[in-house]
Amino acid sequence: xxxxxxxxxxxxxxxxxxxxxxxxxxxxxxxxxxxxxxxxxxxxxxxxxxxxxxxxxxxxxxxxxxxxxxxxxxxxxxxxxxxxxxxxxxxxxxxxxxxxxxxxxxxxxxxxxxxxxxxxxxxxxxxxxxxxxxxxxxxxxxxxxxxxxxxxxxxxxxxxxxxxxxxxxxxxxxxxxxxxxxxxxxxxxxxxxxxxxxxxxxxxxxxxxxxxxxxxxxxxxxxxxxxxxxxxxxxxxxxxxxxxxxxxxxxxxxxxxxxxxxxxxxxxxxxxxxxxxxxxxxxxxxxxxxxxxxxxxxxxxxxxxxxxxxxxxxxxxxxxxxxxxxxxxxxxxxxxxxxxxxxxxxxxxxxxxxxxxxxxxxxxxxxxxxxxxxxxxxxxxxxxxxxxxxxxxxxxxxxxxxxxxxxxxxxxxxxxxxxxxxxxxxxxxxxxxxxxxxxxxxxxxxxxxxxxxxxxxxxxxxxxxxxxxxxxxxxxxxxxxxxxxxxxxxxxxxxxxxxxxxxxxxxxxxxxxxxxxxxxxxxxxxxxxxxxxxxxxxxxxxxxxxxxxxxxxxxxxxxxxxxxxxxxxxxxxxxxxxxxxxxxxxxxxxxxxxxxxxxxxxxx
Amino acid sequence: xxxxxxxxxxxxxxxxxxxxxxxxxxxxxxxxxxxxxxxxxxxxxxxxxxxxxxxxxxxxxxxxxxxxxxxxxxxxxxxxxxxxxxxxxxxxxxxxxxxxxxxxxxxxxxxxxxxxxxxxxxxxxxxxxxxxxxxxxxxxxxxxxxxxxxxxxxxxxxxxxxxxxxxxxxxxxxxxxxxxxxxxxxxxxxxxx
Numbered sequence: 001x002x003x004x005x006x007x008x009x010x011x012x013x014x015x016x017x018x019x020x021x022x023x024x025x026x027x028x029x030x031x032x033x034x035x036x037x038x039x040x041x042x043x044x045x046x047x048x049x050x051x052x053x054x055x056x057x058x059x060x061x062x063x064x065x066x067x068x069x070x071x072x073x074x075x076x077x078x079x080x081x082x083x084x085x086x087x088x089x090x091x092x093x094x095x096x097x098x099x100x101x102x103x104x105x106x107x108x109x110x111x112x113x114x115x116x117x118x119x120x121x122x123x124x125x126x127x128x129x130x131x132x133x134x135x136x137x138x139x140x141x142x143x144x145x146x147x148x149x150x151x152x153x154x155x156x157x158x159x160x161x162x163x164x165x166x167x168x169x170x171x172x173x174x175x176x177x178x179x180x181x182x183x184x185x186x187x188x189x190x191x192x193x194x195x196x197x198x199x200x201x202x203x204x205x206x207x208x209x210x211x212x213x214x215x216x217x218x219x220x221x222x223x224x225x226x227x228x229x230x231x232x233x234x235x236x237x238x239x240x241x242x243x244x245x246x247x248x249x250x251x252x253x254x255x256x257x258x259x260x261x262x263x264x265x266x267x268x269x270x271x272x273x274x275x276x277x278x279x280x281x282x283x284x285x286x287x288x289x290x291x292x293x294x295x296x297x298x299x300x301x302x303x304x305x306x307x308x309x310x311x312x313x314x315x316x317x318x319x320x321x322x323x324x325x326x327x328x329x330x331x332x333x334x335x336x337x338x339x340x341x342x343x344x345x346x347x348x349x350x351x352x353x354x355x356x357x358x359x360x361x362x363x364x365x366x367x368x369x370x371x372x373x374x375x376x377x378x379x380x381x382x383x384x385x386x387x388x389x390x391x392x393x394x395x396x397x398x399x400x401x402x403x404x405x406x407x408x409x410x411x412x413x414x415x416x417x418x419x420x421x422x423x424x425x426x427x428x429x430x431x432x433x434x435x436x437x438x439x440x441x442x443x444x445x446x447x448x449x450x451x452x453x454x455x456x457x458x459x460x461x462x463x464x465x466x467x468x469x470x471x472x473x474x475x476x477x478x479x480x481x482x483x484x485x486x487x488x489x490x491x492x493x494x495x496x497x498x499x500x501x502x503x504x505x506x507x508x509x510x511x512x513x514x515x516x517x518x519x520x521x522x523x524x525x526x527x528x529x530x531x532x533x534x535x536x537x538x539x540x541x542x543x544x545x546x547x548x549x550x551x552x553x554x555x556x557x558x559x560x561x562x563x564x565x566x567x568x569x570x571x572x573x574x575x576x577x578x579x580x581x582x583x584x585x586x587x588x589x590x591x592x593x594x595x596x597x598x599x600x601x602x603x604x
Numbered sequence: 605x606x607x608x609x610x611x612x613x614x615x616x617x618x619x620x621x622x623x624x625x626x627x628x629x630x631x632x633x634x635x636x637x638x639x640x641x642x643x644x645x646x647x648x649x650x651x652x653x654x655x656x657x658x659x660x661x662x663x664x665x666x667x668x669x670x671x672x673x674x675x676x677x678x679x680x681x682x683x684x685x686x687x688x689x690x691x692x693x694x695x696x697x698x699x700x701x702x703x704x705x706x707x708x709x710x711x712x713x714x715x716x717x718x719x720x721x722x723x724x725x726x727x728x729x730x731x732x733x734x735x736x737x738x739x740x741x742x743x744x745x746x747x748x749x750x751x752x753x754x755x756x757x758x759x760x761x762x763x764x765x766x767x768x769x770x771x772x773x774x775x776x777x778x779x780x781x782x783x784x785x786x787x788x789x790x791x792x793x794x795x796x797x
Contacts, residue, residue, distance in 0.1 A: 092793070173631060173642065323670065324675075354621065558713075583750075
């Protein structure tokens with residue numbers, strides 16, 4: 001490979017993993033980390049590498065699979081988004097104590113903003129809690145190089161290493177000259193050592209002491225030491241930056257004419273912060289500006305915080321992304337030079353994301369509201385969160401919580417003798433990820449609610465990755481498939497029926513049956529099964545296309561736009577009625593069953 | 605801030621319009637022409653009918669992946685309201701190349717407010733140069749209304765200092781074979797504007 005390529009940050013990290021001989025990579029999709037594993041699968045196929053690459057059922061399983069490979073001496077990695085790291089934090093904390101054999105990289109992608117996440121949490125803080133070193137790349141190319149450095153660091157100290165890119169690294173593209181790829185030559189060789197790998201608490205104490213000793217040495221490891229980007233600059237003030245904020249600062253300081261006079265240090269390893277660096281900057285400078293996302297991890301390790309302008313002092317925002325205009329203002333203020341004021345954004349009719357035209361979820365939410373109009377609707381993480389627009393989503397907490405929250409609402413209301421209809425929605429991938437234990441719990445505790453599993457045969461929100469029921473894995477390789485109905489039945493559910501939401505009248509009837517069952521008999525599960533409209537990898541049958549038109553019976557009441565909210569239903573101001581936007585319409589025909597005046601008709 | 609060595613193009617549109625693909629074609633052409641290129645966008649929620657923004661920056665050396673407010677040389681809009689919404693990113697006297705297309709946001713569809721009027725006049729009043737392109741009409745003439753983005757890319761290509769062959773090569777690389785001829789035609793229609 002000697003050609004420059006325009007690579008997505010995630011693809012660049014994926015290339016870094018194969019360049020550096022990772023043999024096992026496992027992940028669960030989550031924005032902005034999703035393309036890392038699909039990238040690995042793609043490079044694996046291109047270079048024909050002997051690797052195990054998998055979409056795991058969740059992040060905890062992904063981390064544990066990759067970790068075992070590392071225990072057996074292979075280089076391994078796992079990738080996830082920051083909230084996925086919460087799911088995987090249990091094995092991470094323990095793996096930090098036990099340590100690794102083969103280099104082990106945990107890539108956790110953060111989402112300052114947030115753009116596509118429930119929280120703006122900082123994975124570097126989790127690394128600190130777990131006591132593992134963390135690297136903070138500023139660009140796709142930097143992230144690619146840090147995969148190699150991270151694996152080297154991991155092997156040098158037998159410790160898991162976290163690589164923490166942010167959205168602006170994962171989803172930035174850069175022209176990159178990737179490194180050469182050599183197939184890994186190691187063979188799995190697990191050396192039994194129960195006092196380490198199955199350590200009891202007394203041994204854990206010793207392992208904890210050993211981990212602290214490793215961290216002291218890592219805080220002096222030269223290859224990850226902070227770098228002065230503008231040697232020759234002097235003065236009693238300096239800027240310390242990490243991640244994308246360092247990339248912004250580099251350009252902004254040149255634009256503000258500060259490059260020669262204000263030292264700019266880039267921290268590559270925010271934790272553990274290099275001990276000598278801490279001593280050096282506190283000795284050399286009177287004032288420090290620290291720019292990092294999103295928590296003050298570097299800042300809190302600088303002993304003399306009185307000299308630090310950062311998040312603790314309120315100088316740097318603690319919430320939201322550090323955009324270049326913000327960085328420009330902060331640096332200008334810090335250096336006491338005039339900076340340009342940013343222009344105020346003009347107003348205008350806002351847009352919100354919406355379910356795709358023809359999305360089966362839209363029909364499901366419409367049916368749920370018809371079957372339980374005054375219900376409580378717990379929902380979950382996925383495209384179907386957009387059921388908010390249809391009034392079919394009341395709560396979104398975290399992966400799998402729709403099921404436990406439905407049970408929790410039931411138990412809470414039961415105490416006062418009330419029995420509201422509760423209809424929870426969860427996607428197929430999310431159900432496999434975290435929905436099964438709460439379903440078992442609901443059956444055992446005799447909760448009463450309907451769980452609708454929105455089964456579109458894919459993990460749609462993150463770009464159509466397979467699910468455990470798909471029968472294929474990363475890169476399209478065939479796998480075994482799990483039978484969802486059998487799984488639901490095995491949890492003890494007595495009502496489990498499959499319906500096709502696109503057949504709206506029949507699906508509404510099924511939903512009404514399920515709601516009636518749940519009122520008296522326990523948990524009812526409806527599997528709403530219809531393929532995702534944008535999943536190009538789907539090979540099964542699709543519903544027959546039904547092109548529609550709006551007849552003169554339309555009186556412009558906008559019921560369809562308000563209640564069904566399909567982007568292809570457009571209100572024509574001139575004609576004072578609804579028309580079909582044929583460029584957008586997917587010909588699903590479901591809206592024919594929505595119009596109260598039957599004005600939406602199938603074109604024969 | 606004003607970065608003299610880097611050119612900044614902000615692409616904006618509505619989810620589903622192909623904004624991200626256009627940004628990719630542009631970045632491929634710029635890379636082939638020898639520039640250091642960085643492109644940044646938000647995936648996920650925004651793909652589904654929300655506002656989509658892609659930042660493309662190129663020059664000799666580019667560090668930051670995103671454009672600072674007030675620093676875009678060109679706003680390249682696939683929908684008029686989206687182009688207007690991003691005006692705060694434009695440099696004083698910068699250029700707006702916009703598709704003459706209005707996609708009503710939900711508030712308009714629901715009858716809560718009208719689609720904002722006089723957007724072209726408001727863009728011009730800000731001091732920007734406005735190039736309004738009827739992408740849909742020209743793309744339909746080229747053979748497919750879905751090639752409107754390529755018409756706009758053609759219009760943009762006339763205003764960037766890179767050889768046309770890099771654009772052609774990028775189109776050949778990124779556009780599926782069966783749609784290539786129509787897109788090449790659409791690109792030429794755009795260049796003629």
